[in-house]
Amino acid sequence: MRNIIIFTTILVLSTIRANNLDLNGAINSNFGNSYDFYDFSENILDLNFFYNDLQGWVQYEYSNPPDIGFMKNDIRKFRLEYSTDNFLIKLGDIYEFWGRGLLLNQFDDQVTNFDNGTRGLYFEYNKGPFSFSHLNGNSDIWLMGADLRIPGFNNVHSMSANRFHYDLNSMSIGLTQLRSNENHAKMSGPSALVSHDLRGTYASWSGANADFFLEYVDKVSTEKTTMFGSIPNDTLKRGHGYYQNVNFYLGNWGLSTEYKRYTFDRAHGDLTANDYGNQIEFQQMPTLGKEHNSTLLGRLTHNYNFNDERGGQIELNGSILGLSVSAQYAHLSRNETWQSVSASDWVYEKLDGYLPSSNPSALPYWENYQEISGYAFDDKLYFKIGRGANKEILKTTRYFEGTQQDLTINTFWSYDTTDTILFDQEFQIIDSMEVFDTSYSDPYNVESKLWQQSKAITFPMEVNYIFDNGYTIGIGFQYQERKKVNKSMGNATSFNSADSSWNMYNPEDYNETYSSSTTQLSNQDGSVDTQINRLVYISISKAPKWSFTITHDWTNAFEASAPIDPYYNPLEALVYGDYKYFIGKRNNIDPPSWVQNRWVSAEFAYNITSSQRLTIMYGSMQGGLFCSNGICRLIPPFNDGLKITYSASF
Amino acid sequence: MRTVNIKSFFRVLLLFVLLDALYCEDNNQIGSKIPNLNIRLLSGGSVNLHDLAEDGPLLIDFWATWCVPCKKLMKFLNQYHLDYKDENFKVLMINTDTPRSISKARSYINAQDYKFYVGLDPNKVISKKLNGMVMPTLILVDKGGEVSWRHQGYITGEEVGINKRIQQILKDNQKTLSEG
Numbered sequence: 001m002r003n004i005i006i007f008t009t010i011l012v013l014s015t016i017r018a019n020n021l022d023l024n025g026a027i028n029s030n031f032g033n034s035y036d037f038y039d040f041s042e043n044i045l046d047l048n049f050f051y052n053d054l055q056g057w058v059q060y061e062y063s064n065p066p067d068i069g070f071m072k073n074d075i076r077k078f079r080l081e082y083s084t085d086n087f088l089i090k091l092g093d094i095y096e097f098w099g100r101g102l103l104l105n106q107f108d109d110q111v112t113n114f115d116n117g118t119r120g121l122y123f124e125y126n127k128g129p130f131s132f133s134h135l136n137g138n139s140d141i142w143l144m145g146a147d148l149r150i151p152g153f154n155n156v157h158s159m160s161a162n163r164f165h166y167d168l169n170s171m172s173i174g175l176t177q178l179r180s181n182e183n184h185a186k187m188s189g190p191s192a193l194v195s196h197d198l199r200g201t202y203a204s205w206s207g208a209n210a211d212f213f214l215e216y217v218d219k220v221s222t223e224k225t226t227m228f229g230s231i232p233n234d235t236l237k238r239g240h241g242y243y244q245n246v247n248f249y250l251g252n253w254g255l256s257t258e259y260k261r262y263t264f265d266r267a268h269g270d271l272t273a274n275d276y277g278n279q280i281e282f283q284q285m286p287t288l289g290k291e292h293n294s295t296l297l298g299r300l301t302h303n304y305n306f307n308d309e310r311g312g313q314i315e316l317n318g319s320i321l322g323l324s325v326s327a328q329y330a331h332l333s334r335n336e337t338w339q340s341v342s343a344s345d346w347v348y349e350k351l352d353g354y355l356p357s358s359n360p361s362a363l364p365y366w367e368n369y370q371e372i373s374g375y376a377f378d379d380k381l382y383f384k385i386g387r388g389a390n391k392e393i394l395k396t397t398r399y400f401e402g403t404q405q406d407l408t409i410n411t412f413w414s415y416d417t418t419d420t421i422l423f424d425q426e427f428q429i430i431d432s433m434e435v436f437d438t439s440y441s442d443p444y445n446v447e448s449k450l451w452q453q454s455k456a457i458t459f460p461m462e463v464n465y466i467f468d469n470g471y472t473i474g475i476g477f478q479y480q481e482r483k484k485v486n487k488s489m490g491n492a493t494s495f496n497s498a499d500s501s502w503n504m505y506n507p508e509d510y511n512e513t514y515s516s517s518t519t520q521l522s523n524q525d526g527s528v529d530t531q532i533n534r535l536v537y538i539s540i541s542k543a544p545k546w547s548f549t550i551t552h553d554w555t556n557a558f559e560a561s562a563p564i565d566p567y568y569n570p571l572e573a574l575v576y577g578d579y580k581y582f583i584g585k586r587n588n589i590d591p592p593s594w595v596q597n598r599w600v601s602a603e604f605a606y607n608i609t610s611s612q613r614l615t616i617m618y619g620s621m622q623g624g625l626f627c628s629n630g631i632c633r634l635i636p637p638f639n640d641g642l643k644i645t646y647s648a649s650f
Numbered sequence: 651m652r653t654v655n656i657k658s659f660f661r662v663l664l665l666f667v668l669l670d671a672l673y674c675e676d677n678n679q680i681g682s683k684i685p686n687l688n689i690r691l692l693s694g695g696s697v698n699l700h701d702l703a704e705d706g707p708l709l710i711d712f713w714a715t716w717c718v719p720c721k722k723l724m725k726f727l728n729q730y731h732l733d734y735k736d737e738n739f740k741v742l743m744i745n746t747d748t749p750r751s752i753s754k755a756r757s758y759i760n761a762q763d764y765k766f767y768v769g770l771d772p773n774k775v776i777s778k779k780l781n782g783m784v785m786p787t788l789i790l791v792d793k794g795g796e797v798s799w800r801h802q803g804y805i806t807g808e809e810v811g812i813n814k815r816i817q818q819i820l821k822d823n824q825k826t827l828s829e830g
Contacts, residue, residue, distance in 0.1 A: 026783060026784070048779075097772070245753055249760050253761065254756065256754065325761075464806050466806055544801070545805075613802070
């Protein structure tokens, strides 16, 4: 039986090749092994075939275990597509992107382990300027939980979506609709059954010197009641999202402006899996933040809130004297400000107008980035210099601005004396009563605020010089100063739940205020005001065959407790010129103090052929936040390990 | 039983593919005619590949706004597009950004004042068909539409080799023309 399968497979594939059926594919193999058991081995084979109007795609995965996600040894994805002049039909794993993604944006990002594709059917009909698309199927979406490598939450959607699109010269309009019945995983307990109904519209126009794109989506979610089938489902949440992008082009200059306002849910703190009925995984909207290539700037990425965020971004691109110039500014915030009216109760007030707020309780975020790059010395020298500044309010623990009155209670005893004659004798009966006299002071201002903020400035720079013999030497340096503090201010310190009032900083003088800033950064020696991060890389390459890069990453402080470098490796010793290591006078598992807080890695990339590449990395890499498409993942550190990557396309 | 069959199938398939890859090495798809795909242009309108390669060689490259090596290479490709214009050589840069980033692509091309053709492939239909999912992927197409060279990735300094390839194909074409 097995031989028959092998023979048939070879026969079919050989016939296919002989019949000039187009076939292409790619192999990606990643292997990693580190001192602290961060091991992975993932292999993915993609195969595409094209035969007249038919095309197919199969992705096979053998991962044991993968870098992130579950172990797999099976077909991971497949799709069959058939197209004619007017029709397109897809069957299998489907990824669609409508408008700018406010209603539907599907992708499979293996770095963040986010995959919101639909396994089902897609149908598209085109007739002149008009097109109609329909998608239906099931999506099994896994989201990360507490574990950094194994997903924790599984939301299952049974969905259908439709789109009408019409092109009229340089203008186009579209109507979109999506309905999904979701089995939503909560933090604990049984999952919730939620129905999502989204309706949207978009329009775009493109001219010689300007273009624009607008999209609006309205969303209603209902939850299926678990009691008595006759009770109608409850409306859970309502929300909407708006996005616009207007661009202007003049000569060598382009000005891009973006605005967003997403209001699908709101919460003072972070939303969890128990907050459902809001933005669903199919909605992957523009973030309005800069996606940086710099490692240090990438680690500062703002955690975008697709449920409750508004803001704008302006980006200017141009060239002066043959140099590329780019400048960007973004300001985002929540759609409301929040007041803590007691120790645990927060109330919100919607922001007026359309612009983002700078009020700390609206959790604002600012970033600006400037970059200049270009070639010099007869295109032999390439350079890039940037400057990025970020400021963000991360959370508010206490935020009250208002008035309160002091309650004064005077008590005294009231006596009512009655003279009575009894048995010819005179008695006095005294009735006593304690009287409470309540009075309020004049209202006075109270301010009590405590929030956490981070602020950073980063300078990335890079220089490459190409020699005539094909060798290139490159040096990159990134420098970052970052502060993370808890700021508190006002004339009141905390809320007293016993008598429901704010405790004044100075009970004798309510006008006396305080202001303090406490750093949240520390190292082995204690608190640190400013975290300084430096990243240096030196590379040498010989076109078109190979490149070799050494990267040195260093920091002086951490947000949590300082991690301990578990192993002192020969690469670190070599970089620091520690000859004692090589004569056996160092203990590998007791590294010297001066190598702490540093990560050194070396990478060698070799192009075996023009379509096959092998990369070998040895050393340590600092973990941190990695974000892509607004989805963030906390990557654990990789200590004293080896990573091998092989990629080929054929 | 079903699982075993699928595994057997894929073991064989993998073997076939590896053998195919090793056998073809650099020559995969070399010598075959490029599909006549219609490509939407950033500047408006559309063009098909056979028309572009009708009167001279065509160099196709896939890029995206987030791809740093692609941007480094673009300056040189634009220069070659201008330098060999008289010999009907053309460069077609196919942008694979999602619709979300198309305005960034337009802004970037305008800012750099690049003169080559810029195609749009937001759904990656063309990049899949031409096997250009890795960026940058260069495909040199001879006059008439035959693929003469393919290359993936960019190491600084590789533009010299690319220029030599272009010069060679132009020289060969010139030779054929003078012999004919």
